[in-house]
Amino acid sequence: MSAAETANNGALEKDVEGIAPQHSADGTSTVQPQMSTHEQEVARAAARFGYGPLAQVNTADAPLRPFGGEFQPGLYKPVADRKFGNPAPLGLSAFALTTFVLSIINMQADGITQPNIVVALAFGYGGLVQLLAGMWEMAVGNTFGATALSSYGGFWLSFAIVLTPGGFEIEETLLGKGSEQFYYSFGIFLLGWFIFTTVMLFCTLKSTVAFFLLFFFLDLTFLLLGIAYLQGGGAGTNLATQKAGGFFGLLAAFAAWYNALAGIADTSNSFFILPVIHFPWSPTGRSRREKSQREMA
Template structure:
């Protein structure tokens, strides 16, 4: 790979371990002094347009804003935008509304308002974002976003009034058979989310927390339906699941912001916290050790 390619990759990547070069102004002359100052601050976090990678290891590091917990090479000879913030935003808004209802906000008890969001935004848009993740070579992002897009579409199908009549066939939305069926449905998604959670352990803290909160959400909601009184989910466990759902929604929005905000559109850079055992964390420790010698 040429030095020019390495420089271009460094401009595109948001999560690398090395700091900014001192001659950033010569590399990016189109930037103002203020933009250079913000970019240098971003580079201290390990990402941004002034952060650079080793030319022999020009791959994207684990980063929630790219919805990628592992190393992968960027797309060559094609220019794709980052689809992760779109999918994360679709997931976050739909999860926010449903979780607020699960917590009993505004005395709402039925989640029918979520049907439109689940079909259009959390479902269709997130599914499309997942397919675009596949196009840029991000297998994890494609699997996660497409799967949760399918979850919201399936959830909307179940709750569509007078449409597919799944709830009616199970005795109604307040029947014991429906509640137990919904509990099994949610527990299956808890297992799937746990699998994805294991893949985030070498990524950023914000990325890990997104799947950790979501995992607890599915677990608690599944238990609430399975342990209900036969006609309704256990309200206390359901509210706890709603609380963790809200946390998952805000974690998704945070990761989306990290994928969108840069020096071209923001006066601040979203901090990303790296686990000490992550590639970026290890490279920083090695750099510190060299500086102290």
Template sequence: MSSTEATNNGAVEKDLGATPASGAPMNPQMSAEEHEIARQAARFGYGPLAHVNTAEARLPAFGGEFQPGLYKPVEGRKFGNPAPLGLCAFALTTFVLSAINMGARDLTAPNIVVGLAFGYGGLVQLLAGMWEMAVGNTFGATALSSYGGFWLAFAIVLTPGGFEIEKTLEGVSTDAFPSSMGLFLLGWFIFTTILVFCTLRSTVAFFLLFFFLDLTFLLLGVAYLYHDAAGLPNVKLQKAGGLFGLLSAFAAWYNALAGIADTSNSFFIIPVAHFPWSATGRERRGKTDRELA
């Protein structure tokens, strides 16, 4: 046995828990048989542990959280990336509402979105935003938490028999609710425009997500402000807003996939197309120039 192999085997036994003379494994969560299987897997080159450099890092659980505490304690882990969760919550809720705005299946009332807006687009996205704050991402925390708040507010407005906001405004005049909704959406257009400026040095995929969303808020806001005599939003503008909403939803799913897929779970990496003037773009361009020189 080479010195390197002995070192690696020693590291494996240190992490998995060597079996003392009494026969009881040092790791109380593993039986002697489980310890031996894992040790042999790492030694002879098969199984998930065979691909772990035990000399540099503790062994990660290879079965997700369904292997609690088997190789690495929870308190020793870093935070995961909360962005894909928030993006997926935003994407699904936006997709359903945008499809209704486009008149899919002859649907006109967005009541089905209320449940999604409360549970997924609202609560889950808000939680993802708070986790972004925990990992130190101010932009992610601001964006995800704000849009989580948007969906919660949107659900409150449309909850049947709830706060009766729509019914109360319709009691004032025919123009009251659509005009109020138009101002509400235009306010989110202004907020999203601010975020668009902050994506100009990132990636094309990320920029398009907020750009499409910005146009969605603008078109829907104007659609409600230029409503018809019955107080319904302008149909053409509403459908146009629904179209850009769908594009925004698919862009969010694309960015989420780019954040989830890596070499551990995917055969390919999702391209996000860095802007040439971004820090990553300049770095890659500099490497290419040196390679050609």
């Protein structure tokens, strides 16, 4: 594969770097006519398996950038001329930890039934920090990342406002008018976020399995928790459905951490690159198949 082909493929994906142009004495740029056997093996393995342990990449010869954590579905193009770091792992980590704690409580682990401890996380980390990460995504031109991270930061802030004791007294006011008022209202609140997450899920269908699973698990979490509050009949939540929602919330939290690590780990700080598994119909998946076919020809 020539350097020109490698450059074209690089416009669609973050991939193993090709042969660098060689500069002659007069300043003109030339390319080596053929890749070495080792470079061909590296490119073929990367095209087949992607990044990760199966890629069999010699990190000393082919430095790899962090991949899969840009929070940008589709082409996964790196942001050109970025003046600061990738904000997506920060937002993903804030979302993951807050979701993890609430999901453990929803599953009533160790007999914990009240979510008050989540209020601090929802204000400080899942809310404020994630909202800031979303605004930084807007600054680098990532509309999807800005919409998702800022919205879920707003979710955690609104969640904390509802549950803050002695604050806006939303929970107390609704319970004072009958317990069903609070549970039905909160169920509708959660179902609204299920609809929003479904919209976000549609935008991940051309990305990676890791990215898709994050929104898929989160979508099921909102759906099940919304149903749990609506099914309780005003006397509480449907416990089985609530625990199921908590379980999928745990999966969403770990998927968020996985994508965050995929966006942080590179060969300067890690001995491995996490595989994110492109869908075969995605632009990157098609590009890799075409490149592999050219290499095998």
